[in-house]
Amino acid sequence: MxxxxxxxxxxxxxLGLAFFYIPMVLLVIxxxxxxxxxxxxxxxxxxxxxxxxxSAEVWSAVSLSLQIAVVNATFATALGTLAGLAMVRFGRFKxxxxxxxxxxxxxxxxxxxxxxxxxxxxxxxxxxxxxxAERGFATITIAxxxxxxxxxxxxxxxxxxxxxxxxxxxxxxxxxxxxxVLTAITIPQLTPALISGWLLAFTLSLDDxxxxxxxxxxxxxTLPILIFSRIRLGxxxxxxxxATIMILVITICVAIAAxxxxxQQRADLLDRQMAEREES
Amino acid sequence: xxxxxxxxxxxxxxxxxxxxLVQIRGVTKxxxxxxxxxxxxxxxYKGELFCLLGxxxxxxxxxxxxxxxxxDLNAGTITIDGVDMADVPAxxxxxxxxxxxxxxxxxxxxxxxxxxxLEQDHVPKFDLADRVHDILKxxxxxDFKKRKPKQLSGGQRQRVALARAxxxxxxxxxxxxxxxxxxxxxxxxxxxxxxxxxxxxGVTFIVVTHDQEEAMTLSSRMAVMxxxxxxxxxxxxxxxxxxxxxxxxxxxGSANIFEGRVTEDGADHVRVETEFCxxxxxxxxxxxxxxxxxxxLRPEKIRLExxxxxxxxxxxxxxxxxxVGYLGETSIYKVRLPNDEVFDVTMPNQSRPTHATQRxxxxxxxxxxxxxxxxxxxxx
Numbered sequence: 175m176x177x178x179x180x181x182x183x184x185x186x187x188x189l190g191l192a193f194f195y196i197p198m199v200l201l202v203i204x205x206x207x208x209x210x211x212x213x214x215x216x217x218x219x220x221x222x223x224x225x226x227x228x229s230a231e232v233w234s235a236v237s238l239s240l241q242i243a244v245v246n247a248t249f250a251t252a253l254g255t256l257a258g259l260a261m262v263r264f265g266r267f268k269x270x271x272x273x274x275x276x277x278x279x280x281x282x283x284x285x286x287x288x289x290x291x292x293x294x295x296x297x298x299x300x301x302x303x304x305x306x307a308e309r310g311f312a313t314i315t316i317a318x319x320x321x322x323x324x325x326x327x328x329x330x331x332x333x334x335x336x337x338x339x340x341x342x343x344x345x346x347x348x349x350x351x352x353x354x355v356l357t358a359i360t361i362p363q364l365t366p367a368l369i370s371g372w373l374l375a376f377t378l379s380l381d382d383x384x385x386x387x388x389x390x391x392x393x394x395x396t397l398p399i400l401i402f403s404r405i406r407l408g409x410x411x412x413x414x415x416x417a418t419i420m421i422l423v424i425t426i427c428v429a430i431a432a433x434x435x436x437x438q439q440r441a442d443l444l445d446r447q448m449a450e451r452e453e454s
Numbered sequence: 455x456x457x458x459x460x461x462x463x464x465x466x467x468x469x470x471x472x473x474x475l476v477q478i479r480g481v482t483k484x485x486x487x488x489x490x491x492x493x494x495x496x497x498x499y500k501g502e503l504f505c506l507l508g509x510x511x512x513x514x515x516x517x518x519x520x521x522x523x524x525x526d527l528n529a530g531t532i533t534i535d536g537v538d539m540a541d542v543p544a545x546x547x548x549x550x551x552x553x554x555x556x557x558x559x560x561x562x563x564x565x566x567x568x569x570x571x572l573e574q575d576h577v578p579k580f581d582l583a584d585r586v587h588d589i590l591k592x593x594x595x596x597d598f599k600k601r602k603p604k605q606l607s608g609g610q611r612q613r614v615a616l617a618r619a620x621x622x623x624x625x626x627x628x629x630x631x632x633x634x635x636x637x638x639x640x641x642x643x644x645x646x647x648x649x650x651x652x653x654x655x656g657v658t659f660i661v662v663t664h665d666q667e668e669a670m671t672l673s674s675r676m677a678v679m680x681x682x683x684x685x686x687x688x689x690x691x692x693x694x695x696x697x698x699x700x701x702x703x704x705x706x707g708s709a710n711i712f713e714g715r716v717t718e719d720g721a722d723h724v725r726v727e728t729e730f731c732x733x734x735x736x737x738x739x740x741x742x743x744x745x746x747x748x749x750x751l752r753p754e755k756i757r758l759e760x761x762x763x764x765x766x767x768x769x770x771x772x773x774x775x776x777x778v779g780y781l782g783e784t785s786i787y788k789v790r791l792p793n794d795e796v797f798d799v800t801m802p803n804q805s806r807p808t809h810a811t812q813r814x815x816x817x818x819x820x821x822x823x824x825x826x827x828x829x830x831x832x833x834x
Contacts, residue, residue: 340553340555340557341559343524343553343557344551344553344557345559345570346543346545347522347524347547347550347551348571349545349546349575349622350545350570350574351545352545354574359559362561363561442604445604445605449604449610
């Protein structure tokens, strides 16, 4: 039971939310600013959106980022799941502690170090076997997989520990061989973690500036690299427009997820009620 | 073709003639320093409903999991139907298990859950459908086959779990606390249902439970477990009426346990001297004159009557009522003996006490007594 809400708490909550959201609101408003100078208000306009849609440079960056993000998320999910399974379901194999440590190391490694070491690695590899001749899509994707895989592995480990082993034991008990248990029981059980792991890896990749800057080459600009390089030349209103579109897309995604979850909860509630009615 | 089967109704009573279905020999399981199951031996015969009874952590579930093939043995052998199970993985054992949590596959319908085991054996489609239908009929869930587990009540889920474990017609069905997740009323009803189903399908059941009432109602034989070992193995009646130790006497039902010294050891009787009276037992017992022994008396086997006189003679003593608990069908009396020991005595309330004077109450002087056959002598 809540007593009267303290005024202090209300004020702190308002301030906190304002701190988070006012910058975004400002960014959205300024994306509709006619003026070329960001801080100067020149009236409402869609000018920068038009320029944005005409900029081949921006769209190639968006396309590259999305491609890298999708490939990265898919590979990272596959590898991370295998690593998570090894950690949770394979008992105490030799070198498990070392493997577990190495698995989470990328989570705590400073990004500059990861980026730098990968760059050195790619250069030496190029000298040794002549690949990669040019840094870009492939090198960025590989770099992203190495660190986002760790996040997926952690997510999968948590889920595997959470659901326990009973269902897998039940399947084995009913005669399912290990591979069948994996495909018929474990993977369906992991679905929520697989989805969230994939989305996490996707977001991490889309977001990454530091590591991508190290391992990219001439001509391969991801979206964060593009935005950052433009900001260095001064604030540009078309970037505001791009950011606004991104906020819109994210909001739509979150809203869809919320609706799906709400429906799921309502279905669960109905199921439970149905079960309870029959109990009596 | 006629097959004449002369399967005895109670093969465990004539153990010499029958080959046990399950043979457990010297089985030990250690988790680090802790010994969960400690060098146990057990034979279980075809058609039995065998209960492993014990408190939490006594090793009963570990033993069940070893039978199913989920746990390795540190020592000993498990043989099922003549085959050593050492190198047989869980998915090839002739056993099926019903899990305490039921472990129904949440993403499959009732029908799919039940069919899962048969599909692993590549049972032909038409046969599979028939068998799934038959078993769902047996547990009265035909109308629910398209539902997902979360759309079922607790009792329905329990029956799906049972159907799924039975549909493969295992040689041995392992049940881990099959009724623990049900509420009390449903549990009582299901106890009998479970025994009926076992009777119908003729599969050997091993049931793990911590509920002594459940074990008593269900089992043909049971084993009382403590600290990884069997304390006693026998039929429910044997265990209740002839416990071999204080632990068993106290664990199954309740018992008033007191110390005594053997004064006479005859072929058909034993006399024991105690602090408050002489105990006379009308059957022989392997005891030594002069040795210390424990006597256990079940509360319902003690008679209680109002009496001001000092009780003399064997199997009786004077006492004073310390406390009375009215339970409806019975009353429980706490009576204080001359040596200040307190006994529990239960008596059925056969007639309504219409006058207050008829009722036994606090501070009443009473005489307690019991039949010569009632006292149980325990060595440990």
